[in-house]
Amino acid sequence: MHLKSSVVSRAILSAFLLNLAIAPSIHAASGGAIDRSTAYALGLLIIIVLGLAIYLAVAIIQPERF
Amino acid sequence: MRQPGGPRQQRRHTPKANLSDLYQRAFKEALGKLNPKIMIRNPVMFLVWVGTLITAVLTLNPNIFGVTETSAVFNGLVTLILLFTVLFANFAEAVAEGRGRAQADALRSTQTKTYAQRILADGSMEMVSSADLRRGDRVKVKAGDMIPADGEVLDGVASVDESAITGESAPVLKEPNSDVASSVTGGTRIISDELIIRVTADPGKGFIDRMIALVEGAERSKTPNEIALTVLLAVLTLVFLIVVATLPPPANYINSPVGITLLISLLVALIPTTIGGLLSAIGIAGMDRVAQFNVVATSGRAVEACGDINTLVLDKTGTITLGNRLAEEFIPVNGHSRAEVAAIALAASIFDTTPEGKSIVRLAEGMGATLDFDRQKAEGVEFSARTRMSGTDLPDGGEARKGAVDAIRGFVRSRGGQAPEDLGRAYERVSNLGGTPLAVCKDDDIYGVIYLKDIIKPGIQERFDQLRRMGVRTIMLTGDNRITAAVIAKEAGVDEFIAEATPEDKIQVIQQEQAAGKLVAMTGDGTNDAPALAQANVGLAMNSGTQAAKEAANMVDLDSDPTKLIDLVTIGKQLLITRGALTTFSLANDIAKYFAIIPAMFASAGIGSLNIMGLHSPQSAVLSALIYNALIIPALIPLALRGVKFRPLSANSLLQRNILVYGFGGIIAPFVAIKVIDLGISAF
Amino acid sequence: MLQGCVQIALTLAILVAIVPFFGRYMAQVFSGQSTRLGAIARPIERVLFAGAGVAAKRPMTGTQYISAVLMSNLVMGAFVFLILMTQERLPFNSTGLSAPSWDLALHTAISFVTNTNQQHYSGETTYTYFSQVGALGFLMFTSAATGIAVAIAFIRGLTGQAIGNFYQDLVLSITRILLPISLVGAIALLIAGVPETLGAPVQATTPEGALQWIARGPVAHFEIIKELGENGGGFFGINSAHPFENPNNFTNLLETVIMMIIPASLIITYGIMAGNPKQGWLIFWMVFGLYAILSAIAAIGEFWGNPLVNNVLGDIQPNLEGKETRFGWALTALWAVSTTGTMCGAVNGMHDSLMAPGGFVTLANLFLQIIWGGQGTGTAYLFVFLVLAVFLTGLMVGRTPEFLGRKIEKREIVLASLILLIHPIAILLPSAITLAFPETLSNISNPGFHGISQVAYEYASAAANNGSGFEGLGDNTLWWNLSTSFSLIAGRYVPIIALILLADGMTRKQSVPETNGTLRTDTVLFTGVTAGVIIILGALTFLPILVLGPVAEAFNLG
Structure with missing residues (x-):
């Protein structure tokens, strides 16, 4: 698999943008039990896990690229 | 050699x-x-x-x-x-x-940049770096030079030291138009005479480069x-x-x-x-x-395929038996004496430079036979796959021939002669010993049969046994007659053999096996092996073989040892x-x-x-x-x-x-x- | 104790006795050989094929087969959904039932078309006779037949034959297997006391003088296909624990055996169709062994009873909570293992009330999916595990792995992995979401470890197309209906697509002749290795959830 730096930076940017949607909903769903900064960290963690899952799915479907 | x-x-x-x-x-x-x-x-x-x-x-x-x-x-x-x-x-x-x-690195050290004499279209020479040589260029190398690239000998006879890649210290004879001796490898050194070589690989594409x-x-x-x-x-x-x-x-x-x-x-x-x-x-x-x-493999896929091989197609000579058969005995027929057979065999073999021919000369001379004609005035007749015999045209117009029994029988008949009755018995006797019978004749008279003894490589039987346990079947191909082939096959322990085989048989056997879903490996060195090497799932070419064979194969053995196929499995x-x-x-x-x-x-x-x-x-x-x-x-x-x-x-x-x-x-x-x-x- | 063991042993013995004959019969049916039933069935089939305009003899390609499965299931599901939504105005509505909520109807339709029969309702108070018999009963036949057809196509592909025609196999499964056995079985149940009537519920006066409505209906024929087709959707809410569905020990025996015969016999059918009966039997005994071990664990758990209760009693008493006393601990435990193993999903006692070992075993069955397994699909999954075992062990003998002479390569591993992957996705993901919001989503009745089992069980049952419920969940909610629908569809169609593609790919591979270097797959050693692969892969995937559910529960009880 070949990584272009433009792809990497775009992925990081979209992760943070996505987190803008996820983190507040975690904060809201917990009813305030999770504070805002933790919610952002957790949101980012969830995005990383999702990203890894997609990455592994690519590795399963196109193993030749690795 | x-x-x-x-x-x-x-x-x-x-x-x-x-x-x-x-x-x-x-x-x-x-x-x-x-x-x-x-x-x-x-x-x-x-x-x-x-x-x-x-x-x-x-x-x-x-x-x-x-x-x-x-x-x-x-x-x-x-x-x-x-x-x-x-x-x-x-x-x-x-x-x-x-x-x-x-x-x-060790390999690359043999591959230091050298300079070579490129022959230009008008015949003049030009000094170039080996890195500038291209496929199709002709170069001239002389004693002491490093051969600049993989190539094919066009002209000249020279001995080459290939120890850099094979480790073998004895120099190898190189000459043009020969199946076994016409290809040279970049990085080896020419130690006598000179050669004109056509470059067959661009820089960085030679065998050594691939291996690196x-x-x-x-x-x-x-x-x-x-x-x-x-x-x-x-x-x-x-x-x-x-x-x-x-x-x-x-x-x-x-x-x-x-x-x-x-x-x-x-x-x-x-x-x-x-x-x-x-x-x-x-x-x-x-x-x-x-x-x-x-061994140089062109891809990892080829190495892995070795493990899957179901059938090994092996040439008898050089793989199962030692490369050279040696004359062991003269068997007279048609009422001739042993000494007569020896004399005619000597006459028919005097121009034969193959190890078999030389061993016949040695055996005949050992029995006291001498030439009764002037060697300079006689003329050698080369062996060809079509005639399946060789011999000498004597100064007195006589024709001394030796070759496959059938071929000699045909030759004698064409000269108006008859095959003696006891020829068949002698033929069978030699065959049953696992030897190759060569008939000897002069003009219309068959004198006798030379018993060429085949020596099975030590330990080969054990290796075939191992292969069988792994589920790999071995097929031996030989130009010998059925009886000889059967005896050798039994002694060596191969599963199947094909006697009187032609190069076309090789590719046919491979195709047959592949049609049954099997993976086939074979070794080869001659140009006429190339199609079969390409057809086989694993084709191991000998480094001593022709360029065509090496290009068709997916592996090349630098030691030119066909039994290595077994190690590769x-x-x-x-x-x-x-x-x-x-x-x-x-x-x-x-x-x-x-x-x-x-x-x-x-x-x-x-x-x-x-x-x-x-x-x-x-x-x-x-x-x-x-x-x-x-x-x-x-x-x-x-x-x-x-x-x-x-x-x-x-x-x-x-x-x-x-x-x-x-x-x-x-x-x-x-x-x-x-x-x-x-x-x-x-x-x- | 002794009585229970004899009951279990007898049931298993009957199963083992039937399997060889039935397995051979199915092989004959699907290899186009003539059978005695053929004379009766053939004219019917001819009319059906002519009427449907199906060129039944023409084998399908993989994609044609898949689209045939998906399209036919979609049409049937939509048809049933419409019937359920309009049941108020349709005939045989003797109790005047109105239409259910859209999400319940949707869940019910999906659940029945996927051969799952997960029920978030009680049949007698939700669906009319017409909905139950006409719509759901129809799907019970077709969904079971779909499973058998897929299994046969898969077996054909593995053994290098063309995968066949979906419609032909679907019809054959019904006319030659499901319908004849159902006919005989329903009559047997009828004789044993199961009702079969279109009459309205009857009013009765109890000894205390109270008025009671007793629900009844056309139960007998519904009951038999429920077991035979691994459907499991009960006519009544409490399923085969109801005395009108399963009145006595004879019906219980019949129903237990009949729910296992198709998946168990299909293994033998495979052996015959592959020309290697020995391998069929080896796999059969492997599954039988796992089944026997799990049955023993569940039965012993029930026999030892609840330690908290035993402490009060000062004696060991079997756990009878949630059981019918006419069946007792042994037959309930055996039924629980059989119904979760075979993906039937009918229950004759409440799984929620099983002791922790029983909870463990039933969950493990749903996770592994191959202890007999679902109608057809279970057998196919078994071979997917075999393919994975071949891949691992094949490498270990130094060759490109082969199964039945065909090489296992990237494509096979990707497709087999899809089946391996979809199960945890369809179970663990929705379970995690549900448990993340327990107050809003889960409706759990027993909090703590047991609550985790309840939630995981519900999704496992949906994803494995089992349909049984751990019960104790308030599951007729929008969230449960829709989220389990996701698991139902993912657990049914993704594996079927992968199986057909796998089989189709294998068909086109050249077969490699067997040599000494070929790994034989019909040996005790290889079968043992396969069992190890199944257990390790299954255990590694689901151990954490099992630990948090039944295992923790067991430790905290003891």
């Missing part, structure tokens, strides 16, 4: 690779391989790498994902162990590559089995990612929340890091082993076994890791009885499992590089053995090791 097939230990001498400071260099490279762009090529280790980064963040701020019980020190320790897990895996790859590179690329791992593309295994490992990794990622909600539900560090630890322990970390090292080491055997199998065994081991290890980590994770849920290893504390349990997980990689590097020992057994007995060692061993070993590590940790 060197003969292939000397004792094994004398033949295995690839230029010695320089392995000093291999480990220091490998460790530096392991650090360099931490670059995410490189890490992402290995899905399993990439996950560990991401996990390491997250635990590193948790070391700086343990409560970033919410308040947990794990301390910064514990997180730091986990980070360190995970980092080492990644480093060890990178190290394994770097060591394998380093060994390959050392091998390549292969052992360095630079041009390593994944083999089909490796790809399938990569898929399986990625699937297991994804399954465990799902398992671990979905664990927090149920854990929170029973008020036994789990920290992110513990989740990452569990994930890393479960995903197949052992095989994931060693997979590429195994592949590179496999190529390296092939190179150590002095073993290497191919070993490669797959090592992958399979380590995968099984890696999976089996997970059971113990579960028993170490799960009770530690949910210590508050009252499942203490699951801690069957009696580990000291939840933290020491997690650390021990991770340390084991990290250490098992370097512990298995030697096995990955050397390969699992292969025994020529049937598939079922092999499975039984390997399941016992790597399956059950893989279940038990981590229980013991984790307990020991835990005892060590808790002592602090």
Whole structure:
């Protein structure tokens, strides 16, 4: 698999943008039990896990690229 | 002239690779391989790498994902162990590559840039660097020169020292238009006379270059089995990612929340890091082993295919029997005396320079036969595949001939003669001894039969026996008659033989076998072997063979030893076994890791009885499992590089053995090791 | 104790006795050989094929087969959904039932078309006779037949034959297997006391003088296909624990055996169709062994009873909570293992009330999916595990792995992995979401470890197309209906697509002749290795959730 730096930076940017949607909903769903900064960290963690899952799915479907 | 097939230990001498400071260099490279762009090529280790980064963040701020019980020190320790897990895996790859590179360096040292005399279109010469030579260029080399590139001899006869690539010190004779002696390899040295060579490979595309690329791992593309295994490992990794990622909600539900560090630890322990970390090292080491055997493979796929071979198609001569048959006896027929036969045989062989011809001359002279004509006035008749005989046209107009019995019979008939009755008996007698009968005649009279004795290579029978146990069938091809072929086949222990075979038969046999779904390997050296070499799934060309044969084959043996095909089967199998065994081991290890980590994770849920290893504390349990997980990689590097020992057994007995060692061993070993590590940790 | 063991042993013995004959019969049906039933069935089939305009003899390609399965299931599901939504105005509505909520109707339709029959309702108070018999009963036949057809196509592909025609196999499964056995079985049940009537519920006066409505209906024929087709959707809410569905020990024996015969016999059918009966039997005994071990664990758990209760009693008493006393601990435990193993999903006692070992075993069955397994699909999954075992062990003998002479390569591993992957996705993901919001989503009745089992069980049952419920969940909610629908569809159609593609790919591979170097797959050693692969892969995936559910529960009880 070949990584272009433009792809990497775009992925990081979209992760943070996505987190803008996820983190507040975690904060809201917990009813305030999770504070805002933790919610952002957790949101980012969830995005990383999702990203890894997609990455592994690519590795399963196109193993030749690795 | 060197003969292939000397004792094994004398033949295995690839230029010695320089392995000093291999480990220091490998460790530096392991650090360099931490670059995410490189890490992402290995899905399993990439996950560990991401996990390491997250635990590193948790070391700086343990409560970033919410308040947990794990301390910064514990997180730091986990980070360190995970980092080492990644480093060890990178190290394994770097060591394998380093060994390959050392091998390549040794080869490359033979390949220093030289200058060559290029012959221009108008016949004039021009001094050029070997790097500027292109396919199709003609160059002239003379005694003392390095041959600048792979090529084909167009003109001249010279002896060449090929020890740089084969290790064989005896010089080799090179001459044009010969199947065995017309190709030269770049980097070898011409030690007498001079040659005109047509360059057949662009710079960087020669055999040595290919071998260097292969052992360095630079041009390593994944083999089909490796790809399938990569898929399986990625699937297991994804399954465990799902398992671990979905664990927090149920854990929170029973008020036994789990920290992110513990989740990452569990994930890393479960995903197949052992095989994931060693997979590429195994592949590179496999190529390296092939190179150590002095075989150039054009792809890893070809090496792997060797393990799958169902049928070996082997030439009798040079593979099963020693290259040269020697005249053993003269058998007179038609009322002639032994001395008469010897005299005619001598006359017919005096221009024959083949080893067989020379041995006939030796035997005849030993019996006191002499030439009764002037050699200068006689004329030699060369052997051809069509006439199947050779001989001498005598000064007095007589024609002395020797050759296949049928051919001579036809010759005599064409001269108005008759084949004597006792010819058939002599023919059968020789055939039944496994020898080759050659009839000798002068004009219309058959004098007798020469018994050419075939010598079966020592130990070959045992090797065929091993192959049979592995399920590989051997087919012997020979130009001999049926009886002789049957005798040799029986003695050598091949499964099947094809007598009176032509080169077309070879390709037909291969196609037949392939039509039945079998994978076929064969060796060859002549130009007329090229189509068959291309057709076979594994074609091993001899380095002494023609350029056409070498290009059609997917492997070239620098020692020109056809029996190496048997070693290649073993290497191919070993490669797959090592992958399979380590995968099984890696999976089996997970059971113990579960028993170490799960009770530690949910210590508050009252499942203490699951801690069957009696580990000291939840933290020491997690650390021990991770340390084991990290250490098992370097512990298995030697096995990955050397390969699992292969025994020529049937598939079922092999499975039984390997399941016992790597399956059950893989279940038990981590229980013991984790307990020991835990005892060590808790002592602090 | 002794009585219970004899009951279990007898049931298993009957199963083992039937399997060889039935397995051979199915092989004959699907290899186009003539059978005695053929004379009766053939004219019917001819009319059906002519009427449908199906060129039944023409084998399909993989994609044609898949689209045939998906399209036919979609049409049937939509048809049934419409019937359920309009049942108020349709005939045979003797109790005047109105239409259910859209999400319940949707869940019910999906659940029945996927051969799952997960019920978030009680049949007698939700659906009319017409809905139950006409719509759901129809799907019970077709969904079971779909499973058998897919299994046969898969077996054909593995053994190198063309995968066949979906419609032909679907019709054959019904006319030659499901319908004849159902006919005989329903009559047997009728004789044993199961009602079969279109009459409205009857009013009765209890000894205390209270008025009671007793629900009844056309139960007998519904009951038999429920078991035979691994459907499991009960006519009544409490399923086969109801005395009108399963009145006595004879019906219980009949129903237990009949729910296992198709998946168990299909293994033998495979052996015959592959020309290797020995391998069929080896796999059969492997599954039988796992089944026997799990049955023993569940039965012993029930026999030892609840330690908390035993402490009060000062004696060991079997756990009879949630059981019918006419069946007792042994037959309930055996039924529980059989129904979760075979993906039937009918229950004759409440799984929620099983002791922790029973909870463990039933969950483990749903996770593994191959202890007999679902109608057809279970047998196919068994071979997917075999393919994975071949891949691992094949490498270990130094050859490109082969199964039945065909090489296992990237494509096979990707497709087999898809089946391996979809199960945890369809179970663990929705379970995690549900448990993340327990107050809003889950409606759990028993909090703690047991609650985790309840939630995981519901999704496992949906994803494995089992349909039984751990019960104790308030599951007729929008969230449960829709989220389990996701698991139902993912657990049914993704594996079927992968199986057909796998089989189709294998058909086109050249077969490699067997040599000494070929790994034989019909040996005790290899079968044992396969069992190890199944257990390790299954255990590694689902151990954490099992630990948090039944295992923790067991430790905290003891």
